Amino acid sequence: MAFPRELKESVWAYARQMMVDGIAHRAQGNISLRQASSGLIAVTPSAIPYDRLQVDDIVVVDLSGGVVEGQWRPTSELLLHLAFYRAWADVGAVVHSHAPYATLFGVIGESLPMLLSEAAACLDGPVPVAPYCRPGTQQLADSAVRIADKGPAVILANHGLVTVGPDLGAAYDSTLAVETTARTAWMARTMGARVNALDPAEAAAMRAAYLMSYLPEKQGK
Numbered sequence: 001m002a003f004p005r006e007l008k009e010s011v012w013a014y015a016r017q018m019m020v021d022g023i024a025h026r027a028q029g030n031i032s033l034r035q036a037s038s039g040l041i042a043v044t045p046s047a048i049p050y051d052r053l054q055v056d057d058i059v060v061v062d063l064s065g066g067v068v069e070g071q072w073r074p075t076s077e078l079l080l081h082l083a084f085y086r087a088w089a090d091v092g093a094v095v096h097s098h099a100p101y102a103t104l105f106g107v108i109g110e111s112l113p114m115l116l117s118e119a120a121a122c123l124d125g126p127v128p129v130a131p132y133c134r135p136g137t138q139q140l141a142d143s144a145v146r147i148a149d150k151g152p153a154v155i156l157a158n159h160g161l162v163t164v165g166p167d168l169g170a171a172y173d174s175t176l177a178v179e180t181t182a183r184t185a186w187m188a189r190t191m192g193a194r195v196n197a198l199d200p201a202e203a204a205a206m207r208a209a210y211l212m213s214y215l216p217e218k219q220g221k
């Protein structure tokens with residue numbers, strides 16, 4: 001059976017949204033989602049600028065990276081995506097961007113503090129920074145998974161950002177939460193002001209409430 005077109009459309013739409021949100025230029029960054037029933041993964045192709053990307057350009061691969069559908073090579077960061085799907089069964093989507101403010105924290109090598117209530121729901125405490133590894137390598141993929149430590153976000157030193165979630169909407173929300181937080185932290189620092197982090201217990205409570213909304217028995221009631 002062919003891979004559902006609406007899932008490819010979702011990958012396509014979020015990939016283009018990265019340009020709108022200013023977190024990717026041309027073909028930078030990459031997005032994927034996993035179909036729960038088959039385990040197959042729809043992922044953006046390599047080197048096709050998002051303003052020219054068509055739904056049919058989206059590639060479908062299996063968990064070992066073999067192409068099941070599509071005419072293009074999958075993203076050069078496929079190993080990064082596969083590493084998260086292999087590591088955690090509950091990951092349904094992966095977003096990798098070069099979000100500029102998040103990347104700033106990857107350049108200075110500082111984990112990102114939890115500053116905003118809106119971000120606390122989408123993130124699981126301060127966002128860690130994985131040490132630099134060459135893009136596209138298994139070394140980068142393994143390092144990112146290890147440093148993320150089952151959290152929804154990890155900043156890649158001198159490179160960008162990866163977020164994961166149960167679905168693409170959640171993974172993308174986490175990306176925007178990191179980027180908004182990083183921009184706020186940067187602005188506060190340019191003011192020379194002290195940055196007050198959220199109380200960790202309050203942030204954890206907001207995160208727990210957000211996760212509860214993903215439980216099937218809580219939906220549609």
Ligand SMILES: [Zn+2]
Pocket residue numbers: 029077096097098135159160
């Ligand atoms: Zn990248």
